[in-house]
Amino acid sequence: MRVAVASGKGGTGKTFVTVNLARTYNNPILVLDCDVEEPNTNLFLKGDLINERPSTILVPQVDESPCDGCRICAEVCEFNAIAVIAGKPLIFEDLCHSCGACATFCPQDALQEVEHVIGTVIERKSDSIRLIEGQIHVGKALAVPIIRDVKKESEKADEDMVLLDSPPGTSCPMVWTIGDADFVILVAEPTAFGLHDLQLAVETVEEVGIPFGVVINKDGIGDDRVEKFCTRHQIDIIARIPYDRHISEVYARGGDILEEYSYQVLFENLWQVIQQKVESQEVIHA
Amino acid sequence: MKIAFTASGDTLKSAFDNRFGRAEKFIIYDTDAGTYSVLDNAQNLEAAQGAGVQAAQHVVASGVEALVTGHLGPKAARVLFTAGVTAYHADAKTVEEALAMFNSKALKPLKDADVEGHWV
Numbered sequence: 004m005r006v007a008v009a010s011g012k013g014g015t016g017k018t019f020v021t022v023n024l025a026r027t028y029n030n031p032i033l034v035l036d037c038d039v040e041e042p043n044t045n046l047f048l049k050g051d052l053i054n055e056r057p058s059t060i061l062v063p064q065v066d067e068s069p070c071d072g073c074r075i076c077a078e079v080c081e082f083n084a085i086a087v088i089a090g091k092p093l094i095f096e097d098l099c100h101s102c103g104a105c106a107t108f109c110p111q112d113a114l115q116e117v118e119h120v121i122g123t124v125i126e127r128k129s130d131s132i133r134l135i136e137g138q139i140h141v142g143k144a145l146a147v148p149i150i151r152d153v154k155k156e157s158e159k160a161d162e163d164m165v166l167l168d169s170p171p172g173t174s175c176p177m178v179w180t181i182g183d184a185d186f187v188i189l190v191a192e193p194t195a196f197g198l199h200d201l202q203l204a205v206e207t208v209e210e211v212g213i214p215f216g217v218v219i220n221k222d223g224i225g226d227d228r229v230e231k232f233c234t235r236h237q238i239d240i241i242a243r244i245p246y247d248r249h250i251s252e253v254y255a256r257g258g259d260i261l262e263e264y265s266y267q268v269l270f271e272n273l274w275q276v277i278q279q280k281v282e283s284q285e286v287i288h289a
Numbered sequence: 290m291k292i293a294f295t296a297s298g299d300t301l302k303s304a305f306d307n308r309f310g311r312a313e314k315f316i317i318y319d320t321d322a323g324t325y326s327v328l329d330n331a332q333n334l335e336a337a338q339g340a341g342v343q344a345a346q347h348v349v350a351s352g353v354e355a356l357v358t359g360h361l362g363p364k365a366a367r368v369l370f371t372a373g374v375t376a377y378h379a380d381a382k383t384v385e386e387a388l389a390m391f392n393s394k395a396l397k398p399l400k401d402a403d404v405e406g407h408w409v
Contacts, residue, residue, distance in 0.1 A: 077346070083339020086346045088371045095364050097406070098339045 004281055005157075005165045007184035009208070011200025013171035015190045016220035016244065019254060020273075021168040022047040025132050026261055027270040033162040036136035037180040038170040039122060039149045045136055046257055050129030058122035058137060058152040060101045060145065063114040065092050070113035076105035097144060122149040124156065133162065146176040154179075173207040181208065185281045187215040188241070188273075194225035198232055205238065214284050216241035216276070241280075242273045292318045292391060293348045294384045295358040299327050301388065305381040307359025310341030316384050317351050341365030341406075349374060357387050363402040378403060 008021045021044055025034050036044040063076070063085070072090030084098035085105060092105075096119050106114040121143040127134045135156045137149040150170075157165050169180040181187050187208050191201040201217070208215045216239045219229060223246035233240050244250070253260045261267045295312035296303045306312035315328040328351055333340040341361075345368035348356060356369060356376045369376055377396040381387035390396050 083336060083342045086342050086368045088346070088349060088368055089373075093368060093371060095339065095342055095367075098342070098364070 004163065004186075004278075005167065005184045006186050006188065006277055006281075007167040007169050007181040007213075008188045008190060009169035009177055009181055009204060010171055010190045011173055011202070011204035012192065012197055015171075015192050015197065015200075016218075017171070017190050018044050018047070018168055019220070019244075019250075020188060020190050020218055021166055023261060023266070023270045024274065025166055026259065027267065027274060028131075028164060028166075030164065031131045031133070031162045032164045032166060033157055033160045034132060034134045034166045034168065035153050035157055036134065036168045037150045037153055037176070038168055039137035039139045039146050039153070039176070040170060042136040042138055042168075044134060044168050045125075045127065048127070048129065048132055048134045050127035050132065050134060052125070053128050053133075054124075054126040056124055057120045058124050058149045059118040059120050060099070060148045061103065061116040062096045062099045062101065062119040063092075063094055063105045064117045065094060066113045066115060067091055068113075069111040071111055073110060075108050075110065076114060079104040079108045097142070100145070101148070121145055122152075124149070124152050126156070133160075146170065147179050150176055150179050154183075173203045177204075178207065178211060181211060181213060184213055185284070186277055187213050188218055188277070189215055190218045190220050191229050192221050192225065193219055193223075193227070193229045195228065197225065198228045201229060202232065205236070214280055216280065218242045218244065218273070220244045221246040239276075239280075241276045242269060244269065290320050290355065291351065291353040292320065292355040292357060292388075293328070293351065293353045294318060294356075294387055296327075296384045301325065301383070301385040303384050305359070305379065305384050305387045309356075309358045309361050309365050310336075310344045312344070312358070315344075315348055315351070317353060318388060339364070342368055345369050345372075355391075357391055357396065360404040361399055361402050362404055362406050364406060366399070366402040 008017045036042040074087045077085040077087045082098050082100050084095045086093045106116050122139045137153040170176040189204050191197045222243040294316045295306040296316045297306045297313045318325040333343045341364045345365040349372040357379050376399045379387040
């Protein structure tokens with residue numbers, strides 16, 4: 004089973020929910036931190052380093068001798084990543100989206116696709132939790148290829164549960180993260196800002212067509228607008244995490260909030276709800 | 290020689306545009322003839338990314354030896370410098386004013402990009 008934790012707004016508590024779900028799961032679990040621009044699950048799920056490898060994309064490299072400066076490579080590039088100056092192509096790797104059109108259309112076979120490092124994929128393990136995270140390198144712009152690399156690792160996973168910590172927002176990196184999940188948890192704050200971004204996230208998840216539920220975090224601040232929105236759209240609120248100063252204090256220290264029994268129960272219950280939702284979905288599909 | 294100026298209109302009286310890749314137009318001024326033509330940059334104004342690279346190619350293709358603009362990013366600078374175009378920074382209100390600065394040799398050539406690239 005694959006469960007993704009997402010939100011529209013950043014800072015709503017995705018990592019908090021991910022970390023505590025991972026800790027309350029009774030069997031081996033694989034956690035994928037797909038928030039490659041700011042992976043921070045590792046601050047809480049510390050483990051022994053198992054593996055670290057570069058994440059690469061393919062970019063063109065010019066062999067200047069056969070190149071006759073015909074400009075076809077620059078013309079077919081949809082991303083303005085090639086300029087032909089003084090009869091020779093200049094490649095801008097940071098703009099390249101690895102589509103391969105330049106190399107395919109080059110009549111002289113003067114372009115070769117080579118690997119270009121844009122990030123790192125890191126694997127850690129402690130007890131029954133294995134964490135794989137992607138880290139985009141400073142100055143690089145493409146998050147999706149790194150997310151794809153992180154997710155590729157889960158294809159050969161032994162664990163029967165995969166938990167994905169999504170990047171915030173509703174653009175490509177988030178869609179790529181949740182795309183093949185069986186269930187999406189949308190974490191939202193009960194505020195005007197929280198509702199605005201939750202609405203965008205709901206629209207996206209509905210478009211992708213994955214069952215989902217809302218976890219209200221910091222329940223008690225703001226007002227009931229998120230609640231009303233969920234009722235109106237028949238969206239299930241599957242957990243409420245109270246606005247509790249104690250959580251902030253423990254979390255800020257990197258501590259374990261599950262030492263508090265009520266929170267252990269809260270996340271155990273959340274797992275039950277998720278499993279019921281996924282199972283009922285499977286019945287519908289059968 | 291021909292010089293490109295970034296502008297937001299079609300004449301020498303037009304406002305000087307501080308941006309390079311997403312300038313609305315380029316005024317291509319011919320110092321020998323004292324005449325100018327206009328190069329439209331609308332396509333790059335809308336580009337999702339790589340506006341500087343494209344704009345620099347167009348400016349190079351227009352046959353200029355110099356560019357006068359507000360700021361220049363690293364990718365556009367690489368294209369221009371490879372092509373041997375000298376870029377100058379000017380703090381001017383109109384194209385006319387920037388041209389006068391150029392003529393009076395008040396402008397210094399940029400050795401490198403003076404702003405960072407913009408990420409998509």
